[in-house]
Amino acid sequence: MDPRSEVLLRQADLFQGSLLLTGLPADDLMSTLPNARGWSWHAGDFDTLGSRFPERVHFGTEAPTEHFEAAVLFLPKARDLADYLINALASRLAGRELFLVGEKRGGIEAAARQLSPFGRTRKLDSARHCQLWQVTVETPPPAVELDSLAKRFDIEVDGGTLKVVSLPGVFSHGRLDRGSALLLENIDRLPAGHLLDFGCGAGVLGAAVKRRYPETHVTMLDVDAFATASSRLTLAANGLEADVMTGNGIDAAPNDLDVILTNPPFHTGVHTDYAATENLLKKAREHLRKGGELRLVANSFLRYQPIIESHLGPCAIMAEGQGFRIYRAKRA
Template identity: 75%
Template sequence: MDPRSEVLLRQADLFQGSLLLAGLPADDLLGTLKAARGWCWHAGDQAALNARFSERSHFGVEAPEQPFEAAVLFLPKSRDLANYLLNALASRLAGRELYLVGEKRGGIEGAAKQLHAFGKPRKLDSARHCQLWQVTVEHPPVAQPLESLAERFELPLASGPLQIVSLPGVFSHGRLDRGTDLLLEHLDNLPVGRVLDFGCGAGVLGAALKRSYPQSQVTLLDVDAFAVAASRLTLAANGLQAEVICGDGIDAAPRDLDVILSNPPFHTGVHTNYQASENLLKKSAEHLRKGGEMRLVANSFLRYQPLIEGALGNCQVRAEGNGFRIYQATRG
């Protein structure tokens, strides 16, 4: 059981009614709180919850339409995303209870100050290196449309300026990260055909690929529903057409690909998690056609080259700079 869920269950009497659990972990919490429902935006967690608690977890970037009498937000890593989610929940809870739970290392004490906008918060519990806060929503806000919180910026590419639309919670929100910047400089001489942008974030690489290789069929894939929504906005802002998929890792990707391009993630919330990236490297041969190429950027300290060589039989460092390396390999 996730330690945040354990803290909730220490106060289980508070959570017996119609409750929405926003950003809940994929543990047994729904099995214990029988009247609760979930709201999830992580495709892997949603699949696990659906397998165990069918029809009890809503997936997407907006709160479910069904009414709820109280809500718990599991604090996300992003402060911008927390603002959006707290606003969305509080706008539906006039005179009722909103709870916030999170790890101390995740900044729960600072985040609890955000509850002052709705009423007078109080700390209910502190255990398992987590805290649980409660506020009665005396000042319900007007719900903010998600797109109104988008950050927009422009990339000067050789093919012309590319408009990027980023949403709260998306990797490198509102700016171009150094790894992707390096990879954008090395998109030349890629095979034309079926191309995957793995871990697409706001769609920077996928949009740049489609701009540079308009005849290619580009698929953008991310585990996070907010990233998928941002990628669709980025494509639309540039008049580009591509497939966008929300799925849990490389297993959700098409096969028989000509190119896999990625700035792969290695964090889940505040925790380091290499599983998605390592699965991508180990299973790349299953998704690439013969002669297909994988090109990715990663922090120089990550030992990805042996994994790529193990999967594809070859790997070279194409470029290096600012603490990042670009790896290139071809399926023989």
């Protein structure tokens, strides 16, 4: 069980009523809290929890509309996302309890200070390298619309200026990361047809391809609902159309693709996690047509080339710079 869940269960008597578990891990916690509901924006966690606890887990970027007597926020890594979630919960909890749980190295003590404007905060527990905090919301904040927290910036691509819209919690929020910038310089000679922007984030790559190659059928896929919401906003801001999917990794992708273009993630929360990318590399062949191409940017220290070659075929380094490499491989 996740250590944060273990800390909650040390105080289980506090959590027996109507409870919203926000950003909860995909573990066994809900089986011990029969009156709790979950709110998730991670498609993989939602699939796991939804199969075990049907009708008890809400998915999306907005809190469920049902009434709840208390809420627990499992602290996310991104500070801006934590700000949004704390507001979304506290604005609904006048006179009721908001709990915050997280790892010490994830910044739980600093995040707990954000609760003080709502009422007197208390640290209830510290164990498993985690802390649990509580506040009775005496002064609820006004609710803030998610779209109002978006960061907007422009980048120059072939075909003109591309407007990017980034929501809290999305990778490289409010700026173009170096890996994507290098990949954008190397999207020439892409095969025509159906392209997948895997791990689309704010939609920079997929939108840039659609701008440059209007006839390309672009699908954007991400595991995170905030990311796919950002991609839809980016497409709308540029008058572009593409398919946008929220799904659990490459297994959710269409088949018969001509291109998989990706700057894949390798972090989850405060921990390093390569699983989604390694699963992509192992299964890309199943989703590409014969002759279809994988084009990927990654940190130079990540040893992806042997994995690509063992599962897809010969892999070349197209370009490298500023600590990144672009790999290109075709399905034989």
